[in-house]
Amino acid sequence: MRGVAAEHLDADLSGSPLWNPDLAPTPLSRRTWSTYNIAALWIGMAVVITTYTLASGLMQQGMTWYQALFTILLGNVIVLLPMILNAHAGTKYGISFPVLCRASFGVRGANVAAMLRAIVACGWFGIQTWIGALALDALMNAAWSGWSQIGIHTALSFAIFWGIQVWIIL
Known part of the structure; x- marks a missing residue:
């Protein structure tokens, strides 16, 4: 594919105020995370001291341990959907959040x-x-x-x- 669009992608953007190495897409060779790594990150974000504090607060307010656990699990699953949607472009195309936001917000x-x-x-x-x-x-x-x-x-x-x-x- 060598059209105008492909030539434009090969252009030197180093002088542009809209580009820097931090905003450049991550090359496919450096995108080494698998589904396991992403799931481990999500679990790691869910199993933290603030979650334990939330669980103890829910139990202090009268919930049983399994009600508190289910409430926290449900909350994490609800939050997981927007997280996956937000991360999809980054994992597929190697772009960062600010670059993704440029498409929606300018x-x-x-x-x-x-x-x-x-x-x-x-x-x-x-x-x-x-x-x-x-x-x-x-x-x-x-x-x-x-x-x-x-x-x-x-x-x-x-x-x-x-x-x-x-x-x-x-």
Whole structure:
């Protein structure tokens, strides 16, 4: 297939403000994930401390363990459908979320969608940092009896846990 469209695909886009290596499609040779890898990722996202916290909260409100488990399973299955639809183009064509959003929202609108996704990610980072800080606070209190006497021990735990996470990320 060597028409105008194919020649256009071979064009050098390195000077374009709309292209950078992070937005380029992942070549087929680097797309090595199988169905197993994607299923393992989904299960890994479902089996996290926030899920355990949700289950304990549901049981505290009066649900039995199997009702809480079914509720969480149902919620994960409901969320799975939009996740699969959102990921289909990425897994099939090797394009990232911002590139996929350009088709629906345009170049500038894709920035809005990406920022909304980033805000949600920041929220989840905060929730998980708070839960980790509570665990660190409990560990510090068990290891050092004077820890709970510090007036801002929970805030210190949050700052320490946040710092550890940022250090790992960077």
